[in-house]
Amino acid sequence: MQQSRLDLTLSKRFRIANCPLVFLLRSGERRVAITPQNAAVLLKKGFKEVLVEHGAGFQAQFPAHDYEAAGATLVNATRVWTDSNIVLKVRPPRLRSTTLSPNNFISGFRKGGVIISMLQPNSDRYKNVVDTYQSKGLTSFAMDMIPRITRAQSFDVLSSMANIAGYKAVLEASNEFGSFITGQTTAAGKVPPCKVLIIGAGVAGLSAIATARRMGAIVKCFDTRPATKEQVQSLGAEFVEVTDVKEDGSGGGGYAKVMSQAFHDAELRLFAKLCKETDILITTALIPGRPAPRLITEEMVADMKPGSVVVDLAAENGGNCEPTVPGQLIHHKGVTVIGYTDLPSRLPTQSSTLYSNNITKYLLSMSPKEGHFGVDLNDEVVRRSIVTYNGELLPTLPPLAPPAPAAPKAEAAKQAEVVALTPWQKASREVATVTAGMGTALALGKLTGPLFMSNIFTFSLAGLIGSLQLYTHP
Incomplete structure (x- = not known):
């Protein structure tokens, strides 16, 4: 077992910050990694100092005086990197300075430091970030690689952010949709309820179902995993499925797996039919380590009713909808297609609170004893989320095995046959x-x-x- 321990009570300085305000305005990122409440928790647990970058919590509505009241120290971006042993972030750090933010770069971070953030290490998009971690001898963790197992539920950032994204997707769609979501009968006439189709019954999809149903919409949901049918129906939505091809899409870690070509063709035919009668379409389909599957073609969007709205929650990974432009709202043949990649950041206070809770609990779980920080590579949660260890790139573990199929239920005792009584x-x-x-x-x-x-x-x-x-x- 490889293990690294640092004495927090004597030498540890802990930096918690996001990007400075000028960069926030440019990138659209408004979340902050640590809230004042959790800054106080870390100090109480034995961390000698908590450094917070000036303006880090401004757009998340966490004012500087709240951090100071919690015991944190407000510093500039240079000290954030040079004076810290552990850095917490929402997004991966930038690798160079800019005119707007000359001090916000990783070059000042000490060798052997620890950085924890969302990273997507298997994506080519952040390969240069991982290379920099290696060259600087850093230990890094990817919050988005934490496995979905029972013990790690309180660290599960992806579920926290997906819950917010599903909720916000319905609100964004309702802002662009030109009618009521709920049905109404007024003196001026009757308004039918909005028809919503949600593809994917993961955390984001279930959150979208619950939100749309609370607003009075008629909701249908599709998922390749039959096990989600009961969850969908419990929220008041109709579960639609492919009948032409029977195939279970359950994969490891609670995610869906890649389906066969025959199944893919069958689901496209189903979507083509459903899109014609749908007012709002929300797609959430993602497969870990792969680009988002293309499920909605341009022809399907063109067949939707004028004024319909599509929200593509997979836009950052390429999108489920063919016309989607990541980060933008466009109009395609009378249909509004929303490809925002920052939906959780559009609820910055709530998303920062949940993210902070997740990352704080994750950090504190890596404590072999009071006043120490330890990296235990025999810990499944740590091993699956660690990317580099003292500059060494660790190989990615194979994905978790898919859940075993449910054992067939024991045949219930046959009920006594009901026989109609005769008049006598x-x-x-x-x-x-x-x-x-x-x-x-x-x-x-x-x-x-x-x-x-x-x-x-x-x-x-x-x-x-x-x-x-x-x-x-x-």
Whole structure:
């Protein structure tokens, strides 16, 4: 077991920051990695100092005085890198300075430092970042590589951000849609409810279903994993599936797997049919380590009703919808196609709070004992999320095995077959019931006195008259 430990109580300085304000305005990133509340938690857990970059929490509505009240130290971008042992970020760092932000680069970070952020290390987009980590001898962790296992649920940044993205996708679509989401009947006429189709029943898809249903829409959802059907239906949506080809899309780690060509062709035919009757389409399909699958063609978008809206939550990875332009809102043949890649950042306060909770709990989980920070490569969560260890690029572990198919349920005991009663059987049962009642009354009369029977008779009449009054005079 390889392990690295640093004494936090004596030498640890901890930097928590995002990019400076000028860069935020350019990139659209408004989240911050640590909130004042969690800065106080880290100090309480033994970290000697928490450094926060000036303006880091401004657009997430966390003012500087809240950080100072929590015990954090506000510093400029240069000190953030030069004085820290561990750096927490939302996005990967930039590798060079710019005119707008000359100090926000990684060159001042010390050798052997630790950096934790979202990274997408298997993507070519950030290969140069990983190369820099290697050359500088850094230990780096990718929050988006944390496995979806029970023990790591509180660290699961992807689920936290996907939940927000699904919610925000419906709100963005409703802003662009030219009618009510819910159906209404007014003196001016009747307005039908909006019809929403959601592709993918992961965290984002389920969040979108719940939001759209709360707004009164008619929702349909498609997913390649039959196991999600019950979740979709429990939220009040209709589950649609391919009937031509039977194939289970369940993959490892709670994600879907790559489907066969026959299944892909069948689902495209299904989408072509559904798009014609859909007002709002939200796509969320992603496969780890691969570009987003293309599920919606230009022809399907063109067949949608004028004024319809498409929200592509997979835009950052290429998009599920062919006309999608990452980061932009476009109009394609009368249909609005939203390809925003910063939907969680459009709710900066909430997304920062959840991200901060995730990354703080993840950091504190790497504590072999009080006052120490440890990297235990035998820990499954650490091993699957670590990218470089003291500059050494660690090989990516194979994906988690898909869940075992559910064991067939034991055949329930057969219910007794219900046979219609004949007229004679029905009459016999009625006579038996009346006879039993009269026999009981006679037995009570023999065993008790006249006063008891008088009270019973009065009570029965009162109950009978009361029930008649209740049911005949509502």
